Amino acid sequence: MGKGEHTRQAILDEAFSLASCVGVSGLSIGILAERTKMSKSGLFAHFGSKEELQLAVLREAQQRFAEVVLRPAFRQPRGLRRLRAVVVNWLDWTREANLPGGCVINAAAAEFDDQPGPLRDEVRRGLTALRRSLVETVVKAVVAGDLRPDTDAEQFAFEMEGIYQVTQQSRRLLNDPDADRRALVAFDRLVRDYAVPIEKE
Amino acid sequence: MGKGEHTRQAILDEAFSLASCVGVSGLSIGILAERTKMSKSGLFAHFGSKEELQLAVLREAQQRFAEVVLRPAFRQPRGLRRLRAVVVNWLDWTREANLPGGCVINAAAAEFDDQPGPLRDEVRRGLTALRRSLVETVVKAVVAGDLRPDTDAEQFAFEMEGIYQVTQQSRRLLNDPDADRRALVAFDRLVRDYAVPIEKE
DNA sequence: GACACAAACGAACGATCGTTCTATAAATGC
DNA sequence: GCATTTATAGAACGATCGTTCGTTTGTGTC
Incomplete structure (x- = not known):
């Protein structure tokens, strides 16, 4: 990783935990420069615009979520075990990731839900992907025989969220x-x- | 209602629907003055500070919520009927109230959940009151015999939220x-x- | 050591922010 | 209808915002 890439990541780390507290739209280049001990313009050059910085933070959040919540859970065998692992990791992820101020993505969802633009689109993309992962995990639990065949996976994921x-x-x-x-x-x-009833033996 | 009180309310109405879109922390006195066709200073004088304006918006939201969601539901008889009315009104309230951009209170909860101060306190107060109302409604449904006596009302309210x-x-x-x-x-x-099982006759 | 390129800086821009002050206009009470 | 209080306007403040520009510093290559 070159030097540029390195500092960019350092900025992103700081922006990530800052956004956790003040929200993605509450991010300020001035404050961010102060925290990273850089000049505003030096920091700015890494992203080209504030919106691009905000998008980078959102993408960072999605990536970390996949790493901290989904990936470990998917090492569990398909079915209820995996589903439960998702829930446990999910509940823990604001502690696991550096999120002193709560889930960035969820906060961003409330911030941007009616402000059209690239930021809203990105949040939407992330949450759609999450929903899909959940549904998929539920479906596999059905296939594995842990949940009833008539389980409405979308409904199940909806309620999990x-x-x-x-x-x-x-x-x-x-x-x-x-x-x-x-x-x-x-x-x-x-x-x-939704579990399959335990058969009498 | 004197003239002062009247324009104050007009400002608050505008601030309310604006906050619905951009969030309570996204409110701007300049933009608000523009929308109400007032001068910044004239508008400002009604509140004394931006924070006071934001607090007024949060209180307004709580009041409207009580009027639109809780009050009509409490005209239903205690029990499941009333509980269901709360849910139906609740789901409808962002359409009922002038909330083009979603529930102000919920958005504010995500905005201020880790920024200590009067705003966070006010949101907290509102959501605590809501939780209490829900629990109370559930408890009355238990007393009315619609829900099982061992119902965990707090858990029930938690899941409703x-x-x-x-x-x-x-x-x-x-x-x-x-x-x-x-x-x-x-x-x-x-x-x-949680319903009481239907007795066999 | 000269060169090319990337990275960071410092100063400044125009815009907007919340807020303060003073003055005028409008509403109110007698 | 006058006097007094209240409401609004207008101009300006210092601070901060995101952004641009030209320059300096750093890094790696022949």
């Missing part, structure tokens, strides 16, 4: 110490309702 | 036309799991 979101909010805003436990309770209920 | 949040995101960002239907499916599953 809901659990994640309310957990984040409860943890961060309401300081609810039971948030994670409640998330798992909700997930277990979800699984129970 | 999750359903709401993912529905908003699916609707606004992913343009999912099935979002509302999925929300009701999820809610029905929630009710079914």
Whole structure:
């Protein structure tokens, strides 16, 4: 990795954790330059525009999410084991990644959901991909025989996302110490309702 | 209502729908003055500071939420009827209130969840009150005999909020036309799991 | 050591930000 | 209808915003 690439990554690291606190639209080149001990113009040159910097942060977030949440989970065997691994990693990922201020992507989703442009498009792309991964994981759990054949995988993924979101909010805003436990309770209920009934022996 | 109070409310209306699009922290006095055809200083005088304006918007949002969602639902008899009315009104409230850009409170929750200060406190207050209302409604459904006596009302409310949040995101960002239907499916599953079993006759 | 190229800097730009001040216009009370 | 309070306007402030420009520093190559 050349020197340019190296500092660019350093800037991105800082921007990533800063965006976690103030949001992607709250990013400021001046403050970012201060934190990285660079000049505004020197930092700016790496991206060409603020929007490009913001896009880079969003892409960085997606990449880290795939690495920290999805990849390890996909090392589990298909089925319920893997599905549960996704949930556990997911709930943990704001701690795992350097996200002092909560999930960047989810925050960005609320920021940009009605402001057309490249940023909204990027967020949308990321969340669509996530949804697809979830659905795929559920479908495989059905194929593996862990969930009932008539399981609505889209519905299942939809509800998983809901659990994640309310957990984040409860943890961060309401300081609810039971948030994670409640998330798992909700997930277990979800699984129970769609699980294949245990056969009597 | 004196003239001062009247224009203040007009400003607040505009700020409310603007914040729905750009977020509470994205509000700008200049733009707001432009939209209300006032001078910046004239508008400013009604609030004394930007933060006070933002707080007023958050309080306005809470008040409208209570009027549009909770109050009508509480005219239903206690129990499942009322609980369902809350859900239906809730899903509809961004259309009902003047919220072209989605729920202000939820967006603010993501914006301020790790930025200590009066704004975060206000959001927190609002969401805590909401959670309490939900729990109370669930408890009354238990007392009314619609839900099982061992129902964990906090858990129930927790999951309801999750359903709401993912529905908003699916609707606004992913343009999912099935979002509302999925929300009701999820809610029905929630009710079914906690409902008192139908007695055999 | 001369050269080419990339990386970072420093100064400045115009625009917008929230805020303050003073003065005028409008509404209110008697 | 006058006096007083209230509401709005206008101009300006310092700060910060993203961005541009020309220059300097650093790195690697023949």
